[in-house]
Amino acid sequence: MSDVVDEPTQPARVRRPAPAWQSGEVVEVVVETPETSSLRILLPQPEPFVPGQYYNIRIPVEGRPRPIQRAYSVGSSPHPRFDVIEVGVKEMEGGLVSPVLVRQRPVGSILEVRGPYGAFTWTEEDGGPVLLVGAGSGVVPLMAMIRYQVSKGTTIPMHLVFSSKSAEYVIYREELVELTQQHSWLRVTHTFTRDAIDPLARYHRRIDKEMVGDVFLETSPRLAYLCGPPDMVDDCERSLLELGMEPTGIKTEKYD
Ligand SMILES: Cc1cc2nc3c(=O)[nH]c(=O)nc-3n(C[C@H](O)[C@H](O)[C@H](O)COP(=O)(O)OP(=O)(O)OC[C@H]3O[C@@H](n4cnc5c(N)ncnc54)[C@H](O)[C@@H]3O)c2cc1C
Structure with missing residues (x-):
């Protein structure tokens, strides 16, 4: 995946303002498997989302001039609450972002997130x-x-x-x-x-x-x-x- 993910363009008829980056707080970490953890993130500016959508997360990476962002699907239901999102991150060996999210973002950490995005949705x-x-x-x-x-x-x-x-x-x-x-x-x-x-x-x-x-x-x-x-x-x-x-x-x- 390239370091910069293009922002998906909204269909003309939807015309919603592009989501802004916000500082989410990691409020819970669940170790799911030896390589995957779920991070529950409290959003200061929650947006309603549809099951199947994803958020972008960006983190600073040493030696890189700009933060590196990756996409992570939301695993939690937007109903009854969408102010806390859960992402499930699998650690990719040698990856820039996923090992940091899985190993170095404990409860209390702040993560820059932006979303929701995507048309892979079901209700x-x-x-x-x-x-x-x-x-x-x-x-x-x-x-x-x-x-x-x-x-x-x-x-x-x-x-x-x-x-x-x-x-x-x-x-x-x-x-x-x-x-x-x-x-x-x-x-x-x-x-x-x-x-x-x-x-x-x-x-x-x-x-x-x-x-x-x-x-x-x-x-x-x-x-x-x-x-x-x-x-x-x-x-x-x-x-x-x-x-x-x-x-x-x-x-x-x-x-x-
Ligand atoms: C819409 C969408 C939703 C997604 N949702 C999820 C999700 O819910 N959960 C999830 O875990 N992932 C998800 N992903 C994947 C996620 O966005 C990242 O791609 C993934 O976490 C890897 O990112 P990384 O920065 O850790 O690895 P990267 O830095 O992108 O590297 C990926 C792999 O390539 C190797 N690599 C990198 N550079 C080189 C090189 N020069 N030569 C050889 N090998 C190299 C790395 O060692 C690593 O194994 C989603 C992707 C998309 C597009």
Whole structure:
């Protein structure tokens, strides 16, 4: 990813003022997996956001003349409150920003954030059934959609297909178990890429065409949300189109 992320242009009909940078306070840090932490950030100037959107975060980096910014999806639901956002950051080895966020931004730290941005969004008005496919930290915006539906009390069928290295690396593992026990509209299918036997996962390989075919038949999705590495997102989108999904029913977010 380049050091400077272009500000997305708003569609002409929306015409909202561009969000300004604000100093958010880290009010809680949750260690999700050995490489991913969730940071809950209290915003002084909160903006309503839609599940699936992201914020930009910028930090000073030694040797760089300007702060370096990166995009991070919001994993929390905007309902009932949007003044605290939770971002889930996976540490990329050798990265400029993510290792700092995961390791050096404890509770009480101040972070410069700007947002919300993005059209990778879902609310109950979009309907379903919804197929959610995420790999690694690509689950973050999908979790915002799930948590949002929980907090709104709607029951639109959602099937999350989630690829992780192994059980230890499943972000939101306990919460997903609890939510599937509490809500019959939610189904979660795990696949583990570096574990061949753990029964928590139904599959033990990367997301592929056959897997997408299985969950497509089980879910009959009207909408699909795909998030994660660009290759995974592209392959999965191609498979869904071949299975007959309407292109307009597929939304993608690529973490490049
Ligand atoms: C819309 C959007 C939402 C996103 N949401 C999330 C999210 O919710 N959670 C999340 O964890 N991520 C998310 N990302 C990804 C995130 O924005 C960053 O790209 C990610 O955290 C890596 O940033 P970094 O500064 O740590 O790494 P970078 O400095 O960008 O480096 C990335 C990788 O490239 C390697 N690299 C860098 N320079 C070189 C070089 N010259 N040669 C070889 N290798 C090099 C680094 O070692 C590292 O492994 C999102 C991205 C987008 C576009």
